[in-house]
Amino acid sequence: MTSASYPSATSDSGTDIDLTRSNQVQARLHDLVPGGAHTYARGSDQYPEHMAPVLERGRGARVWDVDGNEYVEYGMGLRSVTLGHAYEPVDAAVRDVVGRGVNFSRPHRLELAAAEDFLGLVPGADMVKFCKNGSDATTAALKLARAATGRDMVAIADQPFFSTDDWFIGRTAMNAGIPDAVRQATARFTYNDLDSLRALFDAHPGRIAAVFMEAATALGDPAPGFLEGVRELCTAQGAVLVFDEMITGFRWSAHGAQGVYGVTPDLSTWGKAMGNGFPVSALAGRRELMELGGLRTDAERVFLLSTTHGPETVGLTAFRAVVEAYRRDDPVATMRRQGARLAAAVNEVVAAAGLAEHVDVAGHPACLVFRTRDAQGAPSQGMRTVFLAELLRRGVLGQSFVISAAHTDDDVEQTVAAVAGALPAYERALTDGVDTVLEGRPVAPALRAHAAPRRL
Incomplete structure (x- = not known):
C-alpha cells in the first residue's frame, strides 16, 4: 500500500x-x-x-x-x-422462525441445538446457559463462584467494563446508589502484571471467590506466560477464573480468546457478536460449577439464570445462523x-x-x-x-x-x-x-460522576 x-x-x-x-x-x-x-x-x-x-x-x-x-x-x-x-442469511433464518412463535412455557428444541452448537465451539466448557445481556451472564458467573467457594470478594482486571451490576459499577466513577460494603468487595489488579494479582490474594487471604478478566483487549495481548500464570494462581488459591469473552468472542475467534491463547477458564461469559446484533448472551463453564444452578447437585442451589426472554427463538436462531456463517466463511x-x-x-x-x-x-x-x-x-x-x-x-x-x-x-x-x-x-x-475549531463542548467519559461537563 x-x-x-x-x-x-x-x-x-x-x-x-x-x-x-x-x-x-x-x-x-x-x-x-x-x-x-x-x-x-x-x-x-x-x-x-x-x-x-x-x-x-x-x-x-x-x-x-x-x-x-x-x-x-x-x-x-x-x-x-x-x-x-x-446480513441476509441471519435475517432469513430469523424471518423463518418468527412466524412460528418466539416464546413458550417449555423449552424449545432450539435450546438443545443452540447449546450443542455453542459447546462445539468452546471445548473447554461442559454446559451453557443463554440469556439476553452480558451483565446478567457476568453477575451469574460471580454468584456461582461465591457459592462454590464460600467467599465474598472478586478480583477484576483494570479493564473498561464487565457489568452494569453493583459489584463492578461500584468501582467506577459512576457509583451513586451503591453501598460502600459492596464496593469494598471488589478489588482491582493490573492486566499483564501477575504480581499485582498475587498481591491481592496475599492481602485478602481466603476471601477472593473469582478473578474476572478479558484474556486480551484491543490494545493489550497477554504477555508470555501471563494467562498461564493467572490460571495456575487461581487453581492454587481455590478461586474461580472467569474470562469475559464479550468482545473477543467471534472477533478474535469463534472459539474466543481462550481458543487463541490455549488457556481454559473455569467459566466464560459471551454476548455481542454471537448474535450479529440480535440479543443473545451466554454463561458457560465446567459442569461441577454450572450444575450448582441445576438439579444434579446435593449442594445448596444457586439461582443462576432464569430469564423470560433468555431462550426465545429469535436470539437462538440468530446465534445458530452466525455459527453457520463462521463455518461457511x-x-x-x-x-x-x-x-x-x-x-x-x-x-x-x-x-x-x-x-x-x-x-x-x-x-x-x-x-x-x-x-x-x-x-x-x-x-x-x-x-x-x-x-x-x-x-x-x-x-x-x-x-x-x-x-x-x-x-x-x-x-x-x-x-x-x-x-x-x-x-x-x-x-x-x-x-x-x-x-x-470546535463548536460546542468536548465529549466526556461515559462513566463519570456528574453530568457536567455535558449537563443539559
Missing part, C-alpha cells in the same frame, strides 16, 4: 451536514429517556455537540440517519455486529485483513502530515481504536471531539475504528480519505486551540 493510493492531508473540503431532524429527535429522547439513549456509550455526550446522528437503517457497513445522511459506520453496534448490518480473517489495511493506511496519511505524535490508530485489527493527543502529547477529549466532528462531516461515523467483515475496500478508502481531510482542522486545533 503506497501513500499515492490515498489523498494527501491537504484537503479541508468537509461539508457541514444537516442534522436538523436528528437533533429534534435527540432532544425529545432526552425528555423521555434518561440520558437520551438506552446505553451510555450511545449517548449524545459521546459525540460532538449537536452532531449526534439518530439512525434510521443500516446495511453492510453503512448506516443512514433520520436526515438522510449516509455514513461508513465503525463500532458496529458496540462491537456486536461482525457480519454486517441486515472466515469473517475473522476478513476483519483482520481489512482492519490491518485500515490502520496502516490511516497511520500513513497521518505520518505524511507530520501528526503521528498526536493521532494514530492502534489495537487488534478487528478491534481498532484511534488515539487523539493534544499539543503536549497528552490524551485529549477536546482533540477527540475535533476528530469525530471532522469525520462525521466526511461521512464516517464511529467512536472507534472497530470494523466488521462487511467493510469493503471502498469503505476503507472513504475512511482514509476522511481522515486525510480531517487533519488540517486537527492541526489548527493543535496550534490555535480546540476552541478555535
Whole structure:
C-alpha cells in the first residue's frame, strides 16, 4: 500500500451536514429517556455537540440517519455486529422462525441445538446457559463462584467494563446508589502484571471467590506466560477464573480468546457478536460449577439464570445462523485483513502530515481504536471531539475504528480519505486551540460522576 493510493492531508473540503431532524429527535429522547439513549456509550455526550446522528437503517457497513445522511459506520453496534448490518442469511433464518412463535412455557428444541452448537465451539466448557445481556451472564458467573467457594470478594482486571451490576459499577466513577460494603468487595489488579494479582490474594487471604478478566483487549495481548500464570494462581488459591469473552468472542475467534491463547477458564461469559446484533448472551463453564444452578447437585442451589426472554427463538436462531456463517466463511480473517489495511493506511496519511505524535490508530485489527493527543502529547477529549466532528462531516461515523467483515475496500478508502481531510482542522486545533475549531463542548467519559461537563 503506497501513500499515492490515498489523498494527501491537504484537503479541508468537509461539508457541514444537516442534522436538523436528528437533533429534534435527540432532544425529545432526552425528555423521555434518561440520558437520551438506552446505553451510555450511545449517548449524545459521546459525540460532538449537536452532531449526534439518530439512525434510521443500516446495511453492510453503512448506516443512514433520520436526515438522510449516509455514513461508513465503525463500532458496529458496540462491537456486536461482525457480519454486517441486515446480513441476509441471519435475517432469513430469523424471518423463518418468527412466524412460528418466539416464546413458550417449555423449552424449545432450539435450546438443545443452540447449546450443542455453542459447546462445539468452546471445548473447554461442559454446559451453557443463554440469556439476553452480558451483565446478567457476568453477575451469574460471580454468584456461582461465591457459592462454590464460600467467599465474598472478586478480583477484576483494570479493564473498561464487565457489568452494569453493583459489584463492578461500584468501582467506577459512576457509583451513586451503591453501598460502600459492596464496593469494598471488589478489588482491582493490573492486566499483564501477575504480581499485582498475587498481591491481592496475599492481602485478602481466603476471601477472593473469582478473578474476572478479558484474556486480551484491543490494545493489550497477554504477555508470555501471563494467562498461564493467572490460571495456575487461581487453581492454587481455590478461586474461580472467569474470562469475559464479550468482545473477543467471534472477533478474535469463534472459539474466543481462550481458543487463541490455549488457556481454559473455569467459566466464560459471551454476548455481542454471537448474535450479529440480535440479543443473545451466554454463561458457560465446567459442569461441577454450572450444575450448582441445576438439579444434579446435593449442594445448596444457586439461582443462576432464569430469564423470560433468555431462550426465545429469535436470539437462538440468530446465534445458530452466525455459527453457520463462521463455518461457511472466515469473517475473522476478513476483519483482520481489512482492519490491518485500515490502520496502516490511516497511520500513513497521518505520518505524511507530520501528526503521528498526536493521532494514530492502534489495537487488534478487528478491534481498532484511534488515539487523539493534544499539543503536549497528552490524551485529549477536546482533540477527540475535533476528530469525530471532522469525520462525521466526511461521512464516517464511529467512536472507534472497530470494523466488521462487511467493510469493503471502498469503505476503507472513504475512511482514509476522511481522515486525510480531517487533519488540517486537527492541526489548527493543535496550534490555535480546540476552541478555535470546535463548536460546542468536548465529549466526556461515559462513566463519570456528574453530568457536567455535558449537563443539559
